Amino acid sequence: xxxxxxxxxxxxxxxxxxxxxxxxxxxxxxxxxxxxxxxxxxxxxxxxxxxxxxxxxxxxxxxxxxxxxxxxxxxxxxxxxxxxxxxxxxxxxxxxxxxxxxxxxxxxxxxxxxxxxxxxxxxxxxxxxxxxxxxxxxxxxxxxxxxxxxxxxxxxxxxxxxxxxxxxxxxxxxxxxxxxxxxxxxxxxxxxxxxxxxxxxxxxxxxxxxxxxxxxxxxxxxxxxxxxxxxxxxxxxxxxxxxxxxxxxxxxxxxxxxxxxxxxxxxxxxxxxxxxxxxxxxxxxxxxxxxxxxxxxxxxxxxxxxxxxxxxxxxxxxxxxxxxxxxxxxxxxxxxxxxxxxxxxxxx
Numbered sequence: 044x045x046x047x048x049x050x051x052x053x054x055x056x057x058x059x060x061x062x063x064x065x066x067x068x069x070x071x072x073x074x075x076x077x078x079x080x081x082x083x084x085x086x087x088x089x090x091x092x093x094x095x096x097x098x099x100x101x102x103x104x105x106x107x108x109x110x111x112x113x114x115x116x117x118x119x120x121x122x123x124x125x126x127x128x129x130x131x132x133x134x135x136x137x138x139x140x141x142x143x144x145x146x147x148x149x150x151x152x153x154x155x156x157x158x159x160x161x162x163x164x165x166x167x168x169x170x171x172x173x174x175x176x177x178x179x180x181x182x183x184x185x186x187x188x189x190x191x192x193x194x195x196x197x198x199x200x201x202x203x204x205x206x207x208x209x210x211x212x213x214x215x216x217x218x219x220x221x222x223x224x225x226x227x228x229x230x231x232x233x234x235x236x237x238x239x240x241x242x243x244x245x246x247x248x249x250x251x252x253x254x255x256x257x258x259x260x261x262x263x264x265x266x267x268x269x270x271x272x273x274x275x276x277x278x279x280x281x282x283x284x285x286x287x288x289x290x291x292x293x294x295x296x297x298x299x300x301x302x303x304x305x306x307x308x309x310x311x312x313x314x315x316x317x318x319x320x321x322x323x324x325x326x327x328x329x330x331x332x333x334x335x336x337x338x339x340x341x342x343x344x345x346x347x348x349x350x351x352x353x354x355x356x357x358x359x360x361x362x363x364x365x366x367x368x369x370x371x372x373x374x375x376x377x378x379x380x381x382x383x384x385x386x387x388x389x390x391x
Contacts, residue, residue, distance in 0.1 A: 124148070125145075125148065128141060128144060128145055128148070129145070132145065136164075137168060139165055139168045139169055139173065139176075142161050142162070142164040142165040142168065142176075143161075143162070143165050143173075143175055143176060143179070145161040146158045146159075146161035146162040146165060146176075146179045146180075146183070147179070149161055150179065150182075150183060155183045155186055155187045156183075156187065158179065158183040159180055159183035159184055159187065161179075162176050162179035162180035162183060163180055165179070165180075166180055166199070171202060172206065174203045174206050174207045174210060174213065177199045177200070177202050177203040177206070178199070178200065178203045178210070178212050178213060178216070180195075180196075180199050181195075181196045181197070181198075181199035181200040181203065181216055182196075182212070182216065184196035184199070185200075185216065185219075185220075190223075192216075192219060192220040192223045192224075193220070193223060193224055196216075196220070197220035197223075197224070200213060200216040200217050200220055201217055201220070203216075203217075204217045204233070208236070209236075209240065211237060211240060211242070214233050214234070214236050214237040214240075215233075215234075215237055217229075217233045218230045218231075218233035218234040218237065218253075221233060222253070222257075227257045227260055227261055228261070230253075230257060231254055231257045231258070231261075234250045234253060234254055235254065237250060238250045238251070238254070239341075244360075244362035244363075248360060248362065251317075280332065280333060280342070280343040280344050280345050280347075280376055280377060281330055281331060281332040281343065281376070282305050282316065282330065282331040282332075282343065282349065282351055282374050282376060282379075282382075283328070283329075283330050283379075283380060283381045283382065284303065284328065284329045284330070284331075284351065284353070284372075284381070284382055284383075284384045285326050285327075285328050285381055285382070285383045285384070286301070286303070286325075286326055286327050286328075286329060286353045286370070286383075286384045286385075286386065287325055287326035287327075287383065287384075287385055287386070288325050288326075288368075288385070288386050289370075289385050289386060289387035291387065292368055292386055292387060292389075299322055299355060299356050299357045299358065299359050300319050300320065300321060300322065300355075300356050300359040301319070301320040301321070301322055301327070301353065301354070301355055301356075302317065302318070302319055302320075302352075302353070302354045302356055303317065303318045303320065303329050303331065303351070303352070303353045303354075304316065304317040304318075304331075304351070304352055305317075305331050305343065305349040305350070305351045305352075305374065306349060306350060307347070307348070307349060307350070308348070308349070308350040308373070315336065315341055315342060315343050315347070315349060316331040316332065316333070316335035316336055316342070316343055317331075317335055318331060318335050322355065328381075329353075331343065331351075343376050344376065345376055345377030346375075346376065346377055346378075347375070347376040347377075348373065348374075348375055348376075349373070349374050349375075349376060350371060350372075350373055350374075351371060351372050351373075351374050351382075351384060352369060352370070352371045353369060353370050353371070353384050353386055354367050354368070354369035354386075355367060355368045355369065355386065363390055364390065365390055365391060366389065366390060367389070367390045368386050368388065368389050368390075369386060369388050369389070369390065370384050370385050370386035370387050370388060371384070372384045
């Protein structure tokens with residue numbers, strides 16, 4: 044809006060100048076210009092400014108008050124909705140859906156204490172059997188004070204997991220609560236379950252990093268041996284690669300990371316194995332095995348036909364991005380030996 048006013052003022056000044064200019068009287072060639080009486084220029088300038096200010100509101104199709112009015116109406120509408128809902132709940136305090144809706148509305152406005160109070164009513168009305176109410180209360184308490192995950196918030200989240208073991212929000216918060224309580228094995232289990240549900244790439248990356256961190260901490264606590272759920276990969280279930288850059292692909296910057304992953308062709312979800320490596324000299328030899336599995340139940344197996352992709356991530360993140368360079372090969376686990384994978388493509 045300030046920019047608009049500045050442009051409008053500049054245009055008005057130009058108009059004034061165009062009107063005032065004829066009032067400049069020139070004498071013979073070479074002589075300095077002589078101005079008409081200053082009162083004439085002043086009157087013309089004021090007249091033009093008044094005309095612009097008076098005509099513009101009628102000639103313009105812009106409704107100046109629309110934005111302010113829309114904001115005010117939105118606020119009023121929201122407040123009216125709260126008032127109607129609160130009046131309804133005063134007359135019908137046993138309406139579970141009403142309390143859930145009130146909790147959502149307060150949470151959306153970051154009114155966490157009020158949201159927690161509404162969800163508390165919903166938990167009571169459902170006798171602790173409504174997952175949405177349990178998670179709403181747990182989240183509101185945790186976002187207000189993260190230490191609450193060691194107490195009431197953690198209890199609500201665990202109850203939600205027991206009622207709905209595949210609930211994404213429940214698994215996330217349950218893992219966070221277990222991690223905060225230093226129950227690393229439970230946190231790992233919860234986050235692995237969430238990872239198996241094929242979350243968005245940014246969430247998957249966070250989970251992978253946290254699980255790797257947990258593995259290191261557990262390994263350090265047990266003398267370097269990280270306990271893993273039993274898997275049944277056959278001996279020799281590994282992928283061996285020599286990764287090189289195509290002639291058309293210059294080494295480029297050293298920032299970023301090299302991601303190497305193997306999965307069944309066309310299969311969604313977490314890969315069978317994945318490694319993240321720092322960029323260095325080329326070529327580089329990489330080996331994938333069951334130790335590189337993201338989920339213990341999904342590992343490389345002898346006889347698998349897998350698609351192996353090596354991608355240079357310029358940002359260092361797991362999610363593919365425009366400009367990343369990559370290459371891919373098909374590999375038969377247990378049969379193929381050292382296979383050359385050439386990075387010769389680029390994501391557009």
